[in-house]
Amino acid sequence: AQKITQTQPGMFVQEKEAVTLDCTYDTSDPSYGLFWYKQPSSGEMIFLIYQGSYDQQNATEGRYSLNFQKARKSANLVISASQLGDSAMYFCAMREGSAMTTDSWGKLQFGAGTQVVVTP
Amino acid sequence: DSGVTQTPKHLITATGQRVTLRCSPRSGDLSVYWYQQSLDQGLQFLIQYYNGEERAKGNILERFSAQQFPDLHSELNLSSLELGDSALYFCASSLRGAGLTDTQYFGPGTRLTVL
Numbered sequence: 068a069q070k071i072t073q074t075q076p077g078m079f080v081q082e083k084e085a086v087t088l089d090c091t092y093d094t095s096d097p098s099y100g101l102f103w104y105k106q107p108s109s110g111e112m113i114f115l116i117y118q119g120s121y122d123q124q125n126a127t128e129g130r131y132s133l134n135f136q137k138a139r140k141s142a143n144l145v146i147s148a149s150q151l152g153d154s155a156m157y158f159c160a161m162r163e164g165s166a167m168t169t170d171s172w173g174k175l176q177f178g179a180g181t182q183v184v185v186t187p
Numbered sequence: 188d189s190g191v192t193q194t195p196k197h198l199i200t201a202t203g204q205r206v207t208l209r210c211s212p213r214s215g216d217l218s219v220y221w222y223q224q225s226l227d228q229g230l231q232f233l234i235q236y237y238n239g240e241e242r243a244k245g246n247i248l249e250r251f252s253a254q255q256f257p258d259l260h261s262e263l264n265l266s267s268l269e270l271g272d273s274a275l276y277f278c279a280s281s282l283r284g285a286g287l288t289d290t291q292y293f294g295p296g297t298r299l300t301v302l
Contacts, residue, residue, distance in 0.1 A: 164287040173285050
């Protein structure tokens with residue numbers, strides 16, 4: 068079963084506007100971490116922001132913030148004041164923490180990604 | 188720059204061949220992960236090593252193998268290559284290998300093309 072769902076395959080956003088990228092997740096584990104990565108056209112994966120399941124506050128990192136709604140199992144990424152350099156593929160990923168079997172030790176499970184194009 | 192290095196950047200080879208992808212983790216990181224990114228499968232976890240020992244296995248084919256050496260660099264060996272193995276292969280590293288806050292930092296990837 069798909070653990071991470073990103074329903075928006077692509078979106079356009081104007082420069083200086085904010086954009087919200089959706090991510091919903093599925094886990095029965097009470098301990099988990101959620102990560103967002105950015106993949107520009109050059110191909111590398113860049114870590115953006117992290118939210119833990121026990122964190123009381125939404126994570127923020129510069130222009131990136133996470134709208135974490137635990138009951139809804141969603142962890143949407145908000146990029147404020149978009150810049151042309153924000154054009155990229157964005158991936159949501161989850162790591163389940165307490166299931167310390169060899170099947171899940173440390174691995175990240177990724178969503179399909181959302182392609183963001185920032186226009187002038 | 189994440190501090191994770193991967194070589195080579197590009198690799199073009201023929202079906203049936205064997206290749207080796209190399210990864211050096213960030214300084215201080217003990218765990219290395221390999222992921223495969225393809226158009227049809229997305230980003231898939233292959234395998235994880237921590238301080239030289241295998242810790243977790245994902246959808247890694249039997250034709251693929253990996254190891255982590257005492258100096259903590261890692262190699263991913265792909266053999267009997269098929270057209271479907273063409274993909275971007277990422278190495279990532281992290282400090283502890285486990286724990287919710289243990290962030291994985293990715294290398295630039297090796298793009299493998301099998302002809």
